[in-house]
Amino acid sequence: KQEVTQIPAALSVPEGENLVLNCSFTDSAIYNLQWFRQDPGKGLTSLLLIQSSQREQTSGRLNASLDKSSGRSTLYIAASQPGDSATYLCAVRPAGNTGKLIFGQGTTLQVKP
Amino acid sequence: DVKVTQSSRYLVKRTGEKVFLECVQDMDHENMFWYRQDPGLGLRLIYFSYDVKMKEKGDIPEGYSVSREKKERFSLILESASTNQTSMYLCASSSSWGLLEQYFGPGTRLTVT
Numbered sequence: 001k002q003e004v005t006q007i008p009a010a011l012s013v014p015e016g017e018n019l020v021l022n023c024s025f026t027d028s029a030i031y032n033l034q035w036f037r038q039d040p041g042k043g044l045t046s047l048l049l050i051q052s053s054q055r056e057q058t059s060g061r062l063n064a065s066l067d068k069s070s071g072r073s074t075l076y077i078a079a080s081q082p083g084d085s086a087t088y089l090c091a092v093r094p095a096g097n098t099g100k101l102i103f104g105q106g107t108t109l110q111v112k113p
Numbered sequence: 114d115v116k117v118t119q120s121s122r123y124l125v126k127r128t129g130e131k132v133f134l135e136c137v138q139d140m141d142h143e144n145m146f147w148y149r150q151d152p153g154l155g156l157r158l159i160y161f162s163y164d165v166k167m168k169e170k171g172d173i174p175e176g177y178s179v180s181r182e183k184k185e186r187f188s189l190i191l192e193s194a195s196t197n198q199t200s201m202y203l204c205a206s207s208s209s210w211g212l213l214e215q216y217f218g219p220g221t222r223l224t225v226t
Contacts, residue, residue, distance in 0.1 A: 034215065043117075043203055044217040051212070089156070091215075099144040099163065099207055100171070101215055103156040 002027045002094055006104035013080055014112050021075040021107045023090035028068050031093040034101065035064050035075050038087045047088075048075070052095070080111045116140070117218035119204050125224045132191040134221050136204030142216075143209040145187035147171075147179065149200040150220075156203065162187055163209065194225045 003026045013019055023033070032051050036044040048057045048064040050073065056065040063076040073090055087108045091101040120135035136145065146161040148171075158171030160179040168179050176198060180188045187206075191198055204218040 032213065036217070041201075041220070041222065043219040044205075046214060046216060049212055049214045091156075093213060099146065099161060099209075099213060099215070100158055101156075105153075105155045 002030075002092060002102045004090060004092055004102050004104040006088075006090060006107050008107060009105065010108045010110075012110040012112065015080060015082060017080050017111075018076070018078050019080055019109070021077070021088050021090075021109070023073040023075070023104055025071045025073075025092050025102075027094070028071055029095040030068065031095045033064075033066055033073050034091050034093070035062075035073075036089045036091065038089060038106070040087075044089065077109075080109075082111045082113050085109055085111050117204060117206055117216050119202075119218040119221050121221050122219060123222050123224075125226065126191075126194050127226055128195060130191075130194050130225075132194045132223065132225075134189040134191075134202055134204075134223070136187045136189070136206075136218055137185055138187075138206040138216070139185065140206060140208070140216070141184065142206040143184070144207045144213075145181065146205040146207075146215070147177075147187065147189045148203045148205065149173070150203055151200050159189065194223075196225050199223060199225045 035047045050066040061078040087106045089106045091103045147159045162181040178190045202221045207215040
């Protein structure tokens with residue numbers, strides 16, 4: 001059974017710091033991996049999607065990498081800002097599945113001014 | 114721009130009431146999903162649908178039913194609401210082709226008293 005783990009559960013950093021959020025999954029048979037952002041009381045916003053054949057994706061200050069064989073993904077945030085404070089969730093789509101995502105518990109990030 | 118909307122942001126219902134949560138997407142997506150999100154348990158899939166009038170059970174379907182009469186609309190029904198169904202409910206949609214990226218609505222915070 002696929003399980004997704006995100007460590008740490010919470011992170012507090014000063015503004016301007018570069019940081020890495022981690023996501024690990026137990027079964028390497030995935031179709032893709034998606035990173036989301038969730039603000040308190042709100043829905044999920046898709047940040048980046050990495051296909052199983054890709055190694056990384058970039059969007060602005062965000063860079064997500066994928067190492068399928070070791071079951072790991074990282075989300076790198078450069079030059080963090082207070083507006084980046086949110087919960088970040090990763091989710092894997094198992095291979096051969098119609099659409100179900102398996103979510104991690106999330107990492108809650110606080111960026112202090 | 115991609116758009117998933119949910120009928121209510123906040124809802125308060127009494128135990129035993131029948132509750133309808135509606136989700137509408139404007140992207141002509143084949144797949145639609147209902148999740149619930151609870152502290153410490155993360156996001157869990159309740160039901161999903163990959164076509165009109167088609168549905169499949171997710172991880173926690175007990176106490177819920179769904180309806181998809183039109184492609185753009187997916188309804189979640191709580192036949193007889195109970196206090197343990199107090200939660201944040203999130204709807205999502207995705208295409209059956211290409212990246213299969215999943216897009217989420219803003220969520221409905223349901224309180225059952």
